[in-house]
Amino acid sequence: MQHPAATAFNRRTLLKGAGIGALGLFAAPVLAACTGTPSGGGTSASKTLTFGSNASDDVPKRAYAAFVDAFQKKSGDTVKVNTTDHNSFQDKISNYLQGAPDDAFTWFAGYRMQYYSKKGLTADIDDVWDKIGDNYSEGLAKASTGEDGKKYFVPNYNYPWGYFYKKSLWQSKGYQVPKTLDDFEALCKQMKTDGLIPIGFADKDAWPACGTFDYIDMRTNGYQFHMDLCAHKESWNQKKVQDVFDTWKLLLPYQDPAALGMTWQDAAQKLGKGESGMFLLGSFVTQQFTDPATLADIDFFPFPSIAVEGQDAIEAPIDGLMLSKKGGQNQAARDLLAFMGTGAGQLAYWKVDGSNLMTAKDADTSGYTDFSKKLAGVIADAKSVSQFFDRDALPAMATNVLEPAMQSFIKDGTVDLSNIESQAKTQYASE
């Protein structure tokens, strides 16, 4: 305890530094060795592969095990699964991909996929998509494509974001699902007079507010603008972005004033207890309703339309599989990804973890509840699928710049766009 602050700090960074140093130094020769070795030329099928999984929670872990079992049975290949804690996997992804990665690994669609693909750390899988392409909607295919137009990702499951509410509460008060922003505001006003918190909101963890920003931006300026803004092809310091915050400002009085001290789990409890009228989150919010009666009472509507594109775009983060650069030469690994793109493969996963939606068109959805069907329907109908701000944009931009800015906006309704823009410049310049 008596070590100077500098010492304490440096011990912390040491691990980091050592990690970067060691992995960085070893990465080059390892990668060179990989590309240099004609490991069967990719065709003389190796029958084994390694699979790096971030599914460390019990249910997803068992679900991926079931998926791998089904694949082994079908192909006769042997899969060695390496499971890492979910958050550590994310934190170490850079070092992991540069070091000695597994052949196939779990990851996310969107910018997070494109970023590492652009750096040449993952293998393209156009041949796999030739086989499975028909199985996916346009939006899912777009989300699996790198900046160079090649495919890098096979979607496993996704979950839409939208407003969740209690049917019984709405029926008793006679509320109608709003289609437009005007309807939505009127509904909020009504709820407030009825003594409810109209919009459940939680932003202690700083990321949930991104969902609201994403939707208002897409509904105001369109999907493409939102994507360009996320990739910093558009400036933050312009009227279009100011419009987003101006619209949001109209809704601020209806949001839960305690949002900054609550996690999404807290806000879900308030929704379940009927204290708040609706709550914008991913469909994983239903995990919080352990009582089957409450769960059956939960319904969902997509974010209302504002200006440009009605309700064509939906925010639905997609999780799935990718190949590391090394795995690109392993035919068995390609086969594993192709299997993920089939209904049979996804069903094997979904049977254990039913909280998510299968993405393949030929997946057998006869086991879906009506609620799951409705969630799946809005994704299937969507023309564009956005991921989530921290998956569509540079993660550093999300955590270091936008999330703090949104927290202060939620507090007092002010936002300094020129500062966000100058911070964005520095963040993206580091890439």
Next chain:
Amino acid sequence: MSGGTIGRGTETPARRRGHLRQLTKRDVVTLAVMAGIPTLIQLCLVWLPTLFSIGLSFVRWNGLAFGDMKPAGLDNFRFIFTDYTPFWPAVTHNILWLLFLGVIGTPLGLLLAVLLDSRIRGSRIYQSIFFTPVMLSLALIGIIWQLFYSRDNGLLNFLLGTSGTPSAIDWLGDSNVNIWAAMVAATWRHAGYVMILYLAGLKGVDPTLREAAAIDGANGPQTFFRVVFPAMKPTNIIIVVITIIESLRAFDIVYVINKGTNGLELLSALVIQNLVGEGQVIGVGSALAVVLLVISLVPIVFYLVRTFRSQENE
């Protein structure tokens, strides 16, 4: 080192001082190992990372390939000082933290130490109770304070009678309040730490000093402030340095609460936010670390200068 065996057992201490080379081979090896290993550890764990941090603060780098590293000059520092919105709040909060610990946390620890030193019944038990927080794990501390501070279910709002009403105080979410809540939690640990150090210091004060003061007619507080407290000068200096360092590296409690956002910005939390994880911006994180290092050097240099000076005087 051939002279190792000359005159063993016959030399006087004076001779030995004049002939340091007369160490045996074994002595030399022992000395080399005992001095070398700590030096090496020090070098690897302290100096190399420090130099790396300083070096990395002048580049733009995403932590991926070394080829992506670009020189940035002073851009990272310019960014921190002008554009990086959490930076100045973090500096303010670190200063506030220092003042809070200095004015409340440390004196509280001293008070506890004095009370426990006056041989009240069960002082060992109290001592353990007050010291427990220093040993608790981060996660546990988070849970404990959550129980106090939670807006809807927390003990504090319950005691205030505001629980469940709109006027309930959002101890952790309201950015005007949460820094104070975090500092109270930090004091809870810090006071126990200071208490233990002062208890040791008090034990080291010669009892005859107190007796002499009593004979001269000094009352309790006079004895303490005029005699005992000044006699603990070495302890006092250590406590000052520790208080400064604790406030500079304050990290765990705010990180548990909300990772150092929304009113709980601290320099150490910003460093971690920029250096660790997917969103790493190595240059900015390193520059923040260098700023923190420079600030930390002030009390360290002050402490070292004082320590060495007093040794020279002896």
